[in-house]
Amino acid sequence: MKKTIILSLLLLFFLTPSSILAREQVSSQTVRGRIIDIVQGPTAEEKEQSYVADIQQIKVEITQGEFRGEKITTNHTLSGNPARDFYFNEGDRVLLWLESQNGVITRSLVREVVRDHYLGYMALFFIFSLILVGGLQGLKTVLTLSITGFLVLRVLLPLILEGYPPILTTIIITSIIVSISLIVTSGFTRKTLAAIIGTMGGVAVAGILAWWMSNATRLTGLSGEESQMLMYIPQGTNFDFRGLLFAGMIIGAMGAVLDIGMSISSTIDEVKRANPSISTKDLIKSGLNVGRDIMGTMSNTLILAYTGASMSLLLVIIANEIPLSRITNMDSMATEIVRVLAGSIGLIYAIPITAIVAGLLYNQVDFSKTNRTDQTNDL
Structure with a gap:
């Protein structure tokens, strides 16, 4: 009798279609949809029993993917926290998360408004x-x-994600960006070369200062939530968080320094063309004078930009009347202060570097014997 049962089970196993024995296929995807109706939500008693602030029952028409054209109804739970809750309206285009099993939708969730x-x-x-x-x-x-x-x-970003050193990688890539941007915009001229050297010199000053201050103040590079989230990414990359902080400071300073480097170089180019007999000393002096005018507004631009990015944090600090001594010693605030000051100092030193380099380069060209064309300025 036992042999018969065992033989029957074996025959059943081998003769059963693999599709029955195989685990059902479960897949998930994010698709686009359009809200066609907001259905009446649960009663106040039901909401109280479920410990939620509100629930929107949303009817959505899927407009993308294999389920395009289908209409589903899903619950959108609201907790009462305005930082997390979002009320959808009829007609909104949304991103919809779907979980399906063997071609049938089993779960759905409205993630974001498009x-x-x-x-x-x-x-x-x-x-x-x-x-x-x-x-x-x-x-x-x-x-x-x-x-x-x-x-x-x-x-x-992919190179840093793969574990390459963030500081060296950022320096190389930003140098390429600066060179290509200036060459494409102004051609391969003395003006462009002076701007490139001045920009890289200013960024080098900012970078060295940021690196020294980051070590001296023992900044962790983990003051922001996004940095902390990097510790749990699926790639498992062992990041140098202080290096990432330093790399971010370099990129942040690059834009403003690039702007001022090109402005001074272009000014010296125009001055030399207008007065071909001007001496190198006076040419450099003209660049410095223009740089001083730009310096004040550009430094304010940097400070205002970083202030705007930290507006919520500053309001929290003021609202709670936190002492200044504690504010300046907080890791997050010290990071922003170093970022602002390093970028501003790099900007300041980019002015004389660009002016001196441009003055020396333009002294090698006799503009009195050439016409005002781009070719006279080509290297």
Whole structure:
């Protein structure tokens, strides 16, 4: 009898279709959808029993993926915390998370309202404005922005994520970005070379100072929530968080220093063309005078930009009347202070570096015997 039962079970196992024995396929995906109705939610008694502030029962039409055209109803739970809750409206385009099993939706969740189409419209208007006002230079600016975005998103960040040293990687990539941006915009000229040298010199000063201050003040690089989240990413990369902090300071200072380097170099180029007989000393002096005027506004720009980014933190500090001594010694605040001061100091030193380099380079060209064309300034 036992042998018969065992033989029957074995026959059943081998003759049963694999699709029955195999584990059912479960998959998840994020797709787009459109809210077609907000269904009446639960009663106040039901909400009280479920310990939630509110529940939106949302009917959504899926507009993307294999379930396109299907209509589903899902619950959107609200906790009463305005920082986390978002009330959806009929007609909203949303991102919908779906879990399906053997081609049938088993679970769904509305994640976010779709915003990228509005962001795309604004980006297109930005590009249109650049070309409308700048003409050919605006088109070159669009090209350099595209190259910068590619190098940052497709080269710099993936390399750091793979474990490459963030400081060295950032220095190399930002140097490439600066060189390409200036060469594409202004050509390979003495003006461009002076701007590149001045920019890299200013950023080097900012970087050295930021590195020294980060070590002296023992900054951890983990003051922000995003930095802390990097410890739990699936790639398991062992990051140098202080190096990441330093790399971020370099990138943050790069934009302002690049701007001032090109401004001074262009000014010296115009002065030399207007007065070909001007001496090197007076040419450098002209660049320094212009740099001093730019310095005040640009330093304010940096400080205001970082202040705006830390507005919520500053309001919390003021509202709780935290003493100044404690504020300046907080890791998060010390990080921002070092970031602002290092970038501003790098900007300051970029002025004389660019002025001196441009003055020396332009002294090698006799502008009195050349016409005002770009070719007279080519290296």
